[in-house]
Amino acid sequence: MSSSTMCRKVEHIELALIDEMTYENNCSSIYSDIMLVHQAFPGVSFREVKLTTNFLRYSLEAPIVIEGMTGGHPATAEINEKLALLASKAGVALGIGSQRALIENRSEEVFKTYKIVRDAARDIPVIGNIGITILGKYSYSKIAEVISSIDVDALAVHLNPAQELIQPEGDASFTQDLLSKLADLRKEIAIPIIVKEVGTGLSMEVAEAFAKIGIEIFDVAGACGTSWIKIEGARARRARDLLRAALAEELSSWGIPTPISVIECRYAVPRSIVIASGGVWSSYKAAVNIALGADLVGIARPILKALFNGGIEKGLEYLRLFTEGLKALMFLTGSSNVLELKRKPVYIGSRILSYMRSRGIDIDAYLANKGG
Ligand SMILES: Cc1cc2nc3c(=O)[nH]c(=O)nc-3n(C[C@H](O)[C@H](O)[C@H](O)COP(=O)(O)O)c2cc1C
Numbered sequence: 001m002s003s004s005t006m007c008r009k010v011e012h013i014e015l016a017l018i019d020e021m022t023y024e025n026n027c028s029s030i031y032s033d034i035m036l037v038h039q040a041f042p043g044v045s046f047r048e049v050k051l052t053t054n055f056l057r058y059s060l061e062a063p064i065v066i067e068g069m070t071g072g073h074p075a076t077a078e079i080n081e082k083l084a085l086l087a088s089k090a091g092v093a094l095g096i097g098s099q100r101a102l103i104e105n106r107s108e109e110v111f112k113t114y115k116i117v118r119d120a121a122r123d124i125p126v127i128g129n130i131g132i133t134i135l136g137k138y139s140y141s142k143i144a145e146v147i148s149s150i151d152v153d154a155l156a157v158h159l160n161p162a163q164e165l166i167q168p169e170g171d172a173s174f175t176q177d178l179l180s181k182l183a184d185l186r187k188e189i190a191i192p193i194i195v196k197e198v199g200t201g202l203s204m205e206v207a208e209a210f211a212k213i214g215i216e217i218f219d220v221a222g223a224c225g226t227s228w229i230k231i232e233g234a235r236a237r238r239a240r241d242l243l244r245a246a247l248a249e250e251l252s253s254w255g256i257p258t259p260i261s262v263i264e265c266r267y268a269v270p271r272s273i274v275i276a277s278g279g280v281w282s283s284y285k286a287a288v289n290i291a292l293g294a295d296l297v298g299i300a301r302p303i304l305k306a307l308f309n310g311g312i313e314k315g316l317e318y319l320r321l322f323t324e325g326l327k328a329l330m331f332l333t334g335s336s337n338v339l340e341l342k343r344k345p346v347y348i349g350s351r352i353l354s355y356m357r358s359r360g361i362d363i364d365a366y367l368a369n370k371g372g
Pocket residue numbers: 012013016067068069070096097098129156157158196197198199221224225226277278279280298299300301302304
């Protein structure tokens with residue numbers, strides 16, 4: 001691994017833990033325009049409410065993915081091992097941070113930081129990760145070989161144009177040919193591919209383009225949580241790259257908020273699996289996004305924060321509260337399982353309805369089909 005890739009991973013973790021590196025108010029005004037409907041007679045016993053969810057041929061205890069964060073630098077091996085133990089204990093899916101470092105440097109030291117995840121977590125789905133731009137630099141066979149070596153159940157391919165734009169050493173070439181390259185990689189590897197953003201949201205147009213080459217799982221990573229524009233902006237300031245730092249300020253609220261991105265993806269690719277992530281940091285936000293059509297939710301920053309503040313125990317405590325809250329909201333909306341919550345009525349305010357109309361979304365069709 002080049003030393004710059006190595007340092008960047010550690011710097012990303014340090015910066016991601018700073019509160020200012022998130023979207024302002026975490027989309028509170030968007031969430032206040034959406035409401036779940038309380039049912040005074042839920043028609044179900046709280047004890048019967050089930051969060052169990054099938055994903056990538058595993059049965060999860062809850063519809064949760066701990067999003068891909070790290071790997072590569074030797075210091076990240078311990079973080080990845082803890083994340084794996086946490087995810088395994090909680091029975092949720094786990095993403096690993098980008099394998100770019102391993103594609104660049106196949107040393108045992110780098111390999112260990114990724115492989116440690118599968119070694120510590122045999123009973124949950126583990127998701128590999130690359131950025132789409134790497135497809136322009138390395139052969140499919142090399143990428144496929146690296147992914148297969150760490151024994152993952154799916155590969156997340158991230159689209160991060162805003163991050164690459166601000167990143168001092170970024171590569172912002174997201175050309176059309178990458179679509180056919182991804183289609184070719186898909187034929188080369190035997191596992192499903194998830195297309196994800198990293199915190200700026202997926203639009204209908206992007207979901208449709210990737211669905212056309214056979215992608216069936218989308219992780220929206222919307223603009224409500226961790227902000228890579230702000231993180232890379234802070235790095236640009238440190239590197240005295242004043243133009244990029246100023247651009248980051250200018251774009252600090254750019255992106256598609258998570259609930260809007262869920263609506264866009266659910267409408268554009270109705271038969272796909274949609275993961276709601278990007279500031280989905282409370283059970284209420286999780287329930288809202290599922291009722292808007294998401295199948296699962298993804299969480300990154302709060303899990304990392306919990307691990308740093310109190311280890312696996314603190315992470316488990318966070319997930320316990322999250323899942324109990326989700327179960328309570330399912331009960332109070334009269335949903336005995338996640339699919340039922342997906343089908344429940346949801347109030348959408350005039351601002352979002354007007355956005356949907358201006359985007360050409362047939363609101364009645366969306367509401368009728370959001371539950372699958
Ligand atoms: C420290 C850190 C490192 C990350 N590294 C990656 C990565 O390597 N690849 C990727 O696709 N996303 C990466 N992400 C983005 C997350 O997977 C997720 O999409 C995003 O942070 C939104 O979730 P959140 O708002 O809950 O943090 C990273 C996030 C964090 C906090």
